Amino acid sequence: MPDSTPVSTFDLVGRPVHRLGYGAMQLAGPGVFGPPKDRDAAIAVLREAVASGVDHIDTSDFYGPHITNQLIREALHPYRDDLVIVTKLGAVRGEDGAWLPAMEPEDLRRGVHDNLRNLGLDVLDVVNVRSMGNIHSPAEGSIEKQVTALAELQREGLVRHIGLSNVTAAQIAEAQGIAEIVCIQNHYNLVHREDDTLIEELASQGIAYVPFFPLGGFTPIQSSVLSTVAQTIGATPMQVALAWLLHRSPNILLIPGTSTLTHLRENLAAAQLNLSDAVLAELDVIGEAGGGH
Numbered sequence: 507m508p509d510s511t512p513v514s515t516f517d518l519v520g521r522p523v524h525r526l527g528y529g530a531m532q533l534a535g536p537g538v539f540g541p542p543k544d545r546d547a548a549i550a551v552l553r554e555a556v557a558s559g560v561d562h563i564d565t566s567d568f569y570g571p572h573i574t575n576q577l578i579r580e581a582l583h584p585y586r587d588d589l590v591i592v593t594k595l596g597a598v599r600g601e602d603g604a605w606l607p608a609m610e611p612e613d614l615r616r617g618v619h620d621n622l623r624n625l626g627l628d629v630l631d632v633v634n635v636r637s638m639g640n641i642h643s644p645a646e647g648s649i650e651k652q653v654t655a656l657a658e659l660q661r662e663g664l665v666r667h668i669g670l671s672n673v674t675a676a677q678i679a680e681a682q683g684i685a686e687i688v689c690i691q692n693h694y695n696l697v698h699r700e701d702d703t704l705i706e707e708l709a710s711q712g713i714a715y716v717p718f719f720p721l722g723g724f725t726p727i728q729s730s731v732l733s734t735v736a737q738t739i740g741a742t743p744m745q746v747a748l749a750w751l752l753h754r755s756p757n758i759l760l761i762p763g764t765s766t767l768t769h770l771r772e773n774l775a776a777a778q779l780n781l782s783d784a785v786l787a788e789l790d791v792i793g794e795a796g797g798g799h
């Protein structure tokens with residue numbers, strides 16, 4: 507059985523990574539478009555994350571676009587052997603910052619090469635196929651063409667492992683008929699609980715579940731229950747939201763995003779936070795009240 511205490515690891519790519527990682531999306535400019543306000547601060551956040559033990563970074567070449575990957579390269583290249591960089595494909599950015607689907611095999615091939623170039627790598631550790639059915643929630647529909655294209659890039663040696671993002675259980679099953687799937691990245695947090703059953707299924711298969719928007723994304727979670735619990739146990743609401751996810755299931759890997767060192771330190775400290783059964787039960791009510799099921 508995998509260790510289910512918060513300070514633990516989970517096997518992502520044939521070796522364990524720490525369950526508290528880092529999501530790099532917030533490093534680009536406003537709206538995940540253009541350069542950051544403070545480039546040195548972005549570099550400092552990346553370096554401190556890795557120096558603090560983060561060995562799992564989530565990114566995409568469509569953050570910026572290109573800029574987030576270029577920051578990761580500038581801050582961290584040559585990469586530590588134990589660092590797993592997970593990227594995603596499925597969109598490009600319009601000149602106005604719009605998120606445009608780019609799901610054809612030639613788009614995915616171009617996306618792999620863009621990631622390799624901007625990250626300064628010869629092979630990508632993990633590539634998530636990001637379904638663009640709906641922007642923040644999965645929509646049924648075949649992803650066979652996309653997963654087949656990724657499996658071909660894997661055979662060519664450009665991609666080590668394949669994951670999926672913004673997908674349904676049926677799409678995961680379809681993809682598993684084509685290639686091994688190592689992780690699923692969907693929208694999930696204390697309030698947004700649609701994937702409760704899926705998380706259990708993936709845990710039983712030993713597949714990592716990596717929630718995006720773990721803190722609520724562009725509008726961080728606000729809940730009086732969360733604030734009260736946090737105050738009672740002497741932590742911040744965001745730390746409790748992360749610790750709840752770590753307690754939720756041992757296959758959950760976290761990639762909270764931040765552009766500041768203060769929030770990075772606060773978020774990483776959540777790995778030390780043990781929540782009692784009573785506190786977990788209290789927090790569970792938030793998802794029910796929020797209609798997240």
Ligand SMILES: NC(=O)c1ccc[n+]([C@@H]2O[C@H](COP(=O)([O-])OP(=O)(O)OC[C@H]3O[C@@H](n4cnc5c(N)ncnc54)[C@H](OP(=O)(O)O)[C@@H]3O)[C@@H](O)[C@H]2O)c1
Pocket residue numbers: 528529530531532564565594636671672691692717718719720721722723724726744745761762763764765766768769770772773
């Ligand atoms: N697959 C997908 O479709 C998809 C979609 C979205 C995101 N992602 C990935 O998931 C990662 C996480 O998602 P996310 O960054 O959008 O959302 P998130 O981690 O839920 O929240 C990030 C937001 O919370 C703020 N924040 C972070 N730590 C905080 C703290 N301790 N106290 C108060 N505010 C805090 C950040 O602002 P500050 O910068 O001020 O800290 C930012 O506004 C992304 O970085 C990206 O890699 C994937």
